[in-house]
Amino acid sequence: xxxxxxxxxxxxxxxxxxxxxxxxxxxxxxxxxxxxxxxxxxxxxxxxxxxxxxxxxxxxxxxxxxxxxxxxxxxxxxxxxxxxxxxxxxxxxxxxxxxxxxxxxxxxxxxxxxxxxxxxxxxxxxxxxxxxxxxxxxxxxxxxxxxxxxxxxxxxxxxxxxxxxxxxxxxxxxxxxxxxxxxxxxxxxxxxxxxxxxxxxxxxxxxxxxxxxxxxxxxxxxxxxxxxxxxxxxxxxxxxxxxxxxxxxxxxxxxxxxxxxxxxxxxxxxxxxxxxxxxxxxxxxxxxxxxxxxxxxxxxxxxxxxxxxxxxxxxxxxxxxxxxxxxxxxxxxxxxxxxxxxxxxxxxxxxxxxxxxxxxxxxxxxxxxxxxxxxxxxxxxxxxxxxxxxxxxxxxxxxxxxx
Amino acid sequence: xxxxxxxxxxxxxxxxxxxxxxxxxxxxxxxxxxxxxxxxxxxxxxxxxxxxxxxxxxxxxxxxxxxxxxxxxxxxxxxxxxxxxxxxxxxxxxxxxxxxxxxxxxxxxxxxxxxxxxxxxxxxxxxxxxxxxxxxxxxxxxxxxxxxxxxxxxxxxxxxxxxxxxxxxxxxxxxxxxxxxxxxxxxxxxxxxxxxxxxxxxxxxxxxxxxxxxxxxxxxxxxxxxxxxxxxxxxxxxxxxxxxxxxxxxxxxxxxxxxxxxxxxxxxxxxxxxxx
Numbered sequence: 001x002x003x004x005x006x007x008x009x010x011x012x013x014x015x016x017x018x019x020x021x022x023x024x025x026x027x028x029x030x031x032x033x034x035x036x037x038x039x040x041x042x043x044x045x046x047x048x049x050x051x052x053x054x055x056x057x058x059x060x061x062x063x064x065x066x067x068x069x070x071x072x073x074x075x076x077x078x079x080x081x082x083x084x085x086x087x088x089x090x091x092x093x094x095x096x097x098x099x100x101x102x103x104x105x106x107x108x109x110x111x112x113x114x115x116x117x118x119x120x121x122x123x124x125x126x127x128x129x130x131x132x133x134x135x136x137x138x139x140x141x142x143x144x145x146x147x148x149x150x151x152x153x154x155x156x157x158x159x160x161x162x163x164x165x166x167x168x169x170x171x172x173x174x175x176x177x178x179x180x181x182x183x184x185x186x187x188x189x190x191x192x193x194x195x196x197x198x199x200x201x202x203x204x205x206x207x208x209x210x211x212x213x214x215x216x217x218x219x220x221x222x223x224x225x226x227x228x229x230x231x232x233x234x235x236x237x238x239x240x241x242x243x244x245x246x247x248x249x250x251x252x253x254x255x256x257x258x259x260x261x262x263x264x265x266x267x268x269x270x271x272x273x274x275x276x277x278x279x280x281x282x283x284x285x286x287x288x289x290x291x292x293x294x295x296x297x298x299x300x301x302x303x304x305x306x307x308x309x310x311x312x313x314x315x316x317x318x319x320x321x322x323x324x325x326x327x328x329x330x331x332x333x334x335x336x337x338x339x340x341x342x343x344x345x346x347x348x349x350x351x352x353x354x355x356x357x358x359x360x361x362x363x364x365x366x367x368x369x370x371x372x373x374x375x376x377x378x379x380x381x382x383x384x385x386x387x388x389x390x391x392x393x394x395x396x397x398x399x400x401x402x403x
Numbered sequence: 404x405x406x407x408x409x410x411x412x413x414x415x416x417x418x419x420x421x422x423x424x425x426x427x428x429x430x431x432x433x434x435x436x437x438x439x440x441x442x443x444x445x446x447x448x449x450x451x452x453x454x455x456x457x458x459x460x461x462x463x464x465x466x467x468x469x470x471x472x473x474x475x476x477x478x479x480x481x482x483x484x485x486x487x488x489x490x491x492x493x494x495x496x497x498x499x500x501x502x503x504x505x506x507x508x509x510x511x512x513x514x515x516x517x518x519x520x521x522x523x524x525x526x527x528x529x530x531x532x533x534x535x536x537x538x539x540x541x542x543x544x545x546x547x548x549x550x551x552x553x554x555x556x557x558x559x560x561x562x563x564x565x566x567x568x569x570x571x572x573x574x575x576x577x578x579x580x581x582x583x584x585x586x587x588x589x590x591x592x593x594x595x596x597x598x599x600x601x602x603x604x605x606x607x608x609x610x611x612x613x614x615x616x617x618x619x620x621x622x623x624x625x626x627x628x629x630x631x632x633x634x635x636x637x638x639x640x641x642x643x644x645x646x647x648x649x650x651x652x653x654x655x656x657x658x659x660x661x662x663x664x665x666x667x668x669x670x671x672x673x674x675x676x677x678x679x
Contacts, residue, residue, distance in 0.1 A: 014537060024506060024533045026462040027556035028583050031565060170468060171458065180461040187462065188584035190560055287507045287533070288459060300480040301511025302458040 007254040007330055010321065015204020015291075018327060020320035023203040025290045028187050037205040039110050044212075049105060056101045060134065061091045063098075063216065067224035067381070072351040073367075080234065080374035082367055084354070084384045085221050087245060094357065094386030095217060095245045096127035100196055102213035104131040107194035114193045115139040118182040120147055120175035120241070121312035121359065122154025123386055124198030129163035139163040142181040144174040147311045150394050172305040175241075175315045179289050199242025200319035203290030207320050214248025221381050222252050229379060235370075237262040238383035239362040240280065240333065241313035243322045245385035250331060251321075260332075263322060264366040266308035267335035277306035278335040279318040280326050293320040309338035309398065310358035312386075340365040342398055345388060357386030358395070406499040406527045407552060407575045410449055411610040411631060420627040422447055422667040423612055424660050425503065425636030426643075427454035427470040428487050429479025435649040436474070440491050442657045444498045447664025450612075452530065452634065455484050455504030462505075462532045464587040466637035469644055481508045481517075485524050492525035501528035501554060501575075506542070515545045522549035528575045530554045536569055543572065552576075557603055557611075559583045559595070570607035576632060577609050582616045587637025591616045597629050620666030627670040635663050 010017045023033060043049045057063040066089065070082045087095035100117075107115060115132045117139070119125030125141040132139035141158055145167045148155050158165050171177035179201075186195045200207040200214075218236070225233055236253055238246035240263040253259045268276035276282065279294050286295035288303055296304040296316035306316040325331035336344075341358055344365035349355045356364055363382050371380060388395070396403050414421050424443055429436050443451055456474040460467060488500060502521060509517050509531065521529070529546055531539065536555065543553040552575025557566060560583055570577065579599060581591035596613060603611050612632025617623055619638070626633045639656050646652035 023535060023537050025535060026532055026558075027535050027569075028462075028558040028560050028580060030535045030537070031560045031562060176459065180459050183461045184464070184585045188589065190583045285510075287505075287510055289461070290533070292510075295507075297507065297511060299511065300482075301508035302475065303507070 008251060010324070011204060011208055015208065017321045017324035019285070020293050020323040021204055021207055021291050023290060024287045024292065025203045026187055028190065032190055033203050033205065035110070039106055040205050040209050043106060043109060049109065053102055053105055057098065057216065061097045061101060062089065064220045065089050067221055067228065070352050073348065074371070076351055077368060077371040079371040079376060080378040080380045082371060083225070083233070083379065083381045085217060085249065085381060087217060087383060087385045088354070088356065088360070088387035092123070092127045092130050093389065094123040094127065095214060095248065096124045096198060097130065098216055098248070099198065099210050099213040099244060100124070100127040100131045103194070103196040104135055104137070107137070107196070108135060110194065112192060112194035113137060114189065115196055116142070116182050116185050116193055117196045117198060118142045118175065118178040119198065120178070120314055121310065122147065122151040122158065122390060123312060123357070125163070125165070126154050126157045126161070128196050128198070129158040129161035132163060133161045140185065141165050142168050142178040142185070144168045144172070144178045146173040147175065147178070151311055151390060152393065154390050174311070176303065176317070183289070199244040200247050200321060201242045201289055201291060201317055207291060210244050211247045211251055211321060214244050215251050217245060217248040217383060218250060218252035221249065225379070225381060232256055232259050233379040233381040234258070234374070235260040235262060235380045237264060237363050237366055237380065239264045239313060239359045239385060240318060240322060241266065241277065241315045241359065242317070243319035245383050247319055247321055249383040254330060261330065262366060263331055263333040264363045265333060265335045266310055266313035266362055267337040268307040268309070270337055271335050275307035276335065277308040277313050277315060279306070279316060280322060280333040281335045285323065288317045291320045293323045294318055294326070309341060309394070310362065312357070312359040313362065334366055336362045336365040342395065344368055345395060354384070355388035356384055357388050358391045360385045361388070405550060405552070406497060407450070410499050411576065414449060414631070419668055420630055421449035421612065421632040422623070422664040423450045423452055423632050423634040424448050424639055424663070425452040425454060425634060426639055426656070427456055427467065427474045428484035429456060429474035429477050430470045430640060430643055431473045431652065432477035432649070433479065433483060433487065435652055437487055437490055438653045439656050440487065441494060442653060443660055444495055446657050446660035447668065448498065448660060450499045450501060450632065452501045452503045452636070453484065453488065455481055455502055455508055457505040457508055460505060462585055464585040464637060466587045466641050466644070470640035473643070481512050485520055488521070488524040488526055499527040500525065501530060502526050503530035504532065506531045506534050509542060514542050518542070518545035518549045518551060522551050526551060528552040528554050530578065547574070554578050556580055559599065566602065566606050570609065573607065573609055577603060577607065577611045578634070579603060579611050579613045579630065580615045581613050584615070586615050587618070589616055593625050596626065600629050620662045623663045624666040624670035627667040633667050
């Protein structure tokens with residue numbers, strides 16, 4: 001959508017959101033991402049493509065997802081009304097399927113016959129392996145060894161779905177390194193391979209394309225809120241690692257001046273320690289994985305390791321559009337520690353019977369901090385980006401229980 | 404005239420290709436790296452590509468990744484790599500030196516300050532692997548103002564229209580990537596490289612160096628018959644990886660560099676180079 005005086009018209013033709021974004025990739029990949037951009041632009045105008053995607057979102061992924069009024073959490077916190085956008089109820093248990101369905105249709109449209117992906121928590125890997133199985137395409141998922149250890153159920157799921165999970169032993173052995181390895185695979189297999197990036201990161205057109213596929217979250221929330229409450233929420237919030245569920249939630253609200261927007265990063269042990277993943281809150285602008293954005297880096301421009309209890313937020317970069325939204329002040333970014341996220345994980349399970357993903361628990365923890373300070377007639381919509389089944393082993397360990 | 408253009412002009416008269424070794428600055432430590440750097444011209448290096456180590460070298464294969472990691476562990480930083488160049492220049496005023504790496508450390512250093520400092524240190528060219536033509540102005544313009552060339556890439560995926568755009572603002576030489584892939588993994592097919600170089604030569608009179616898959620003296624000789632420069636990196640840094648001491652690293656790298664240089668010279672002396 002290209003609107004004058006709109007915050008929703010970015011990026012520019014070069015893929016820039018203000019000073020962020022762009023295309024910082026090896027020359028070998030440039031023709032591919034230009035081809036992808038052309039195919040993506042064409043798909044937007046293609047009624048048959050859009051109809052196929054809508055059909056899959058509805059009958060395969062199970063959209064639309066409910067906007068659920070969390071009555072007991074609201075009463076417990078004693079302030080604003082809290083609604084949960086239930087992306088955890090999608091097929092594969094997270095918002096990731098919205099994007100992988102869109103990208104695999106593009107891969108087919110472009111005649112690509114092999115799928116690769118990177119994954120942190122494994123949610124994107126599972127969502128990619130799922131759509132690859134659905135369309136009968138071979139799939140290789142790169143995953144850091146550290147993440148494979150803390151997300152064993154998802155590793156098994158991917159293999160069950162027929163994907164090859166390749167352990168990545170370089171660097172910090174987490175999402176950043178898995179992304180490097182996926183890029184290396186892509187540059188070596190340019191003719192037949194489609195790289196399904198899982199977040200609003202990477203070179204243009206990925207940040208815009210993934211956002212557009214995830215904007216279904218915010219579009220539905222907006223319509224559902226108008227139907228339930230007859231008005232827009234006062235605040236929308238979501239967790240931010242790369243930031244795909246967050247931008248999907250935020251983007252449709254960017255031009256609604258009355259809607260406050262809060263992104264929630266992972267503070268790990270705390271933002272003033274060396275162990276956190278609060279890229280936007282504590283990082284500086286830099287270039288990694290194809291775009292310019294906030295980055296955790298040292299003074300020499302070496303990328304630092306991020307730390308979070310949540311593998312999905314354990315990334316030293318973030319989406320360029322988030323960096324831009326921070327700089328222009330349209331969105332505010334906060335950080336939640338491992339401990340606070342764990343408390344919210346347990347709280348939501350006990351009060352609402354909903355076990356959230358550890359990633360989503362960061363957003364819930366932020367709501368726990370602010371809802372009580374808001375008025376009872378105010379409304380918060382929080383994106384519950386995924387379910388927590390994948391996290392029960394690591395949470396049990398942190399709570400001192402052996403499964 | 405710059406050191407780079409002087410060198411290619413001289414080699415053209417001699418009728419041979421340039422041998423261009425790559426090593427990572429500071430691999431495995433600053434002192435050993437300086438010893439290797441100082442030894443390379445004596446081995447027959449016509450131009451040297453010196454790597455600026457980066458934590459996330461996503462266009463590199465395992466060999467250069469490991470060398471980058473060793474260098475960073477050994478305390479390498481961008482300022483120290485620039486210091487390395489200054490020390491090298493105290494003894495060698497004529498071998499062209501090109502810094503190669505990823506954009507983020509340069510971005511963190513500041514592009515204008517970087518261009519000034521590397522020019523003052525005696526650097527002749529820059530290669531930023533993840534700065535395609537769409538994004539390279541931010542470095543190309545300040546570098547050009549200091550008389551430093553930004554070397555651009557052409558790859559097997561580069562089409563005709565894009566090739567024209569790349570050569571338009573290119574200077575120094577062009578770097579042809581012989582295989583679609585990361586450094587030091589796949590092996591090129593000679594006929595593909597020959598066809599690609601013919602295509603590049605039709606579009607530009609700049610010298611063309613070839614790299615990304617050349618490991619042995621035989622392969623270097625094959626490329627020397629076709630191109631104006633032969634770049635070898637992974638095979639050389641592997642010698643550092645295998646060495647048990649600083650001294651044996653210098654010895655192993657210089658032995659291989661000498662063999663590669665000799666193979667390059669022997670082959671290319673027999674043919675005319677293509678650029679005019």
